[in-house]
Amino acid sequence: MAYRVMLVERDRLMLEQLSQTIRKTAGFELVARYQNPSEALGQGSVFQPNLILLDVEGTTGSNLLTEFHSTYDGVAILCMGEQWQAERASHYVQAGAKGYIVKPFTSEELKEAVDTFARSGMEVGAETITFFSPKGKSGKTTLIANLALALARTTHEQVGIIDADLQFGDMAVFFNLSPASTIVEAVRDVRFLSPVTLAQYFMPVTQNVHVLCGTRTPNLIDRVSIPAFEEIIRMAQSLYRYVLIDVPQAFNPTAIAAAELSDITYLVAMLNDGYEIQHMQRAMEIFEDWPDYEQRALPIFTRVTPCGVARQQELSRQLGYRVAAVIPNAYNVVSAAADKGRMAVDIEPGSELTKFVTKLALDISRGKRHQAEEDA
Ligand SMILES: Nc1ncnc2c1ncn2[C@@H]1O[C@H](COP(=O)(O)OP(=O)(O)O)[C@@H](O)[C@H]1O
Ligand SMILES: [Mg+2]
Incomplete structure (x- = not known):
């Protein structure tokens, strides 16, 4: 089954770059993309995504995650940020994300990230x-x-x-x-x-x-x-x-x-x-x-x-x-x-x-x- 991806990224150039990566990744289909999170919340559900890549850079992510969860019940959310930080990643996961990925990412990294949470789930503590x-x-x-x-x-x-x-x-x-x-x-x-x-x-x-x-x-x-x-x-x-x-x-x-x-x-x-x-x-x-x-x-x-x-x-x-x-x-x-x-x-x-x-x-x-x- 292909992932139907909704991409939410505030930065326009980054949105372009990530869109290209997703489009060329086997097993992933880009079904919707937004610069503005509230547009994604208001209009995105008609596209029936089953994976949301959500830019949380510079935010605590908590409110965003709550809103996306109530609109997209049961859809996997992967948070995106510019740098890896263990505390922030675990904070997003506690707030309901499936994982955290550093952007920009390659096709391999995207697949690996999704495999990782599908396999073990970042939510389980080690x-x-x-x-x-x-x-x-x-x-x-x-x-x-x-x-x-x-x-x-x-x-x-x-x-x-x-x-x-x-x-x-x-x-x-x-x-x-x-x-x-x-x-x-x-x-x-x-x-x-x-x-x-x-x-x-x-x-x-x-x-x-x-x-x-x-x-x-x-x-x-x-x-x-x-x-x-x-x-x-x-x-x-x-x-x-x-x-x-x-x-x-x-x-x-x-x-x-x-x-x-x-x-x-x-x-x-x-x-x-x-x-x-x-x-x-x-x-x-x-x-x-x-x-x-x-x-x-x-x-x-x-x-x-x-x-x-x-x-x-x-x-x-x-x-x-x-x-x-x-x-x-x-x-x-x-x-x-x-x-x-x-x-x-x-x-x-x-x-x-x-x-x-x-x-x-x-x-x-x-x-x-x-x-x-x-x-x-
Ligand atoms: N349970 C055991 N009974 C007997 N010999 C063992 C046992 N465990 C390891 N050895 C042997 O002891 C040596 C050291 O084992 P190793 O596991 O490399 O120890 P360490 O990592 O503490 O140096 C090896 O030659 C190994 O074959
Ligand atoms: Mg040893």
Whole structure:
């Protein structure tokens, strides 16, 4: 079905330019266009548009949106402005718009914008999760990659991964991707990006899982500024239902910025010699500064054998904090999968790893932060 577009744009030259773009975009038909919003409200309905592109530059948009909604009941409205700003975009969406697009836009950007709200809808808030490790080699990249696939499979929602582990980022290797663009280019271009254009910097792994890959060489890390990184996260939040962020080990500005913008920060450690408990305790103490840390900073142990609820409870007791999840030792599964450039959850759907990762995915999608005592 073609979109029947009504274009409302105050600036005459811009109206011309956008009209041309819409006319040449496959699947879009320009059925009406107005410079004056009140004319659009008074006369436009005879053309039966099912998509309204509404210029809101320089206005709060609230009154306009209310009027357009009551005249065009059930018609999708996409607000247009000159610059991407996360707060304004979310304000328009709260006021009833389906999304926000930066003008002038290309045919590809228009299609992508409409696909995006048709697919996930900008209106749904994203659940953002940072994966932090007190020490290196924690199993967090393995966990994120498998969890992303499990979340997409169980919820059928869009999942975006941001590889911000700027020195040891290996998400691309994990998924066997040769990224055309990485977080470095995204950060470089952020001032000119909107969520729709940012989407093109993410590489598809499956239909529902996309990755913004890390830097190709560690010396590019200085090119990632914190405010730009934060803006990338906010944009990703309007593109994906779940945003999973792989951050560098230990506390540095990147990890802190991601954690501050996240609903949950998982602290991930791999059981090895027993010192992990102390490392985890020290890391958790730092997060205690957050008044709501019990809901937002949650420990996970990987390579746990034997793995199960009893062990989870025992680890919680030793640690003095409730452990959110335990991930079994999956060395064979993980390395066999890595050899084939695919993730373990896809290769071994019946494995222990898949079972525990899927359980965590279900907890996340149901908003459950702690599982142990309910299952016990
Ligand atoms: N659950 C697990 N059980 C056993 N080995 C694991 C597990 N998760 C990861 N590994 C192995 O540990 C190493 C580090 O894993 P990785 O996910 O890259 O950790 P990080 O991102 O913390 O550096 C890899 O060789 C990986 O195969
Ligand atoms: Mg890693």
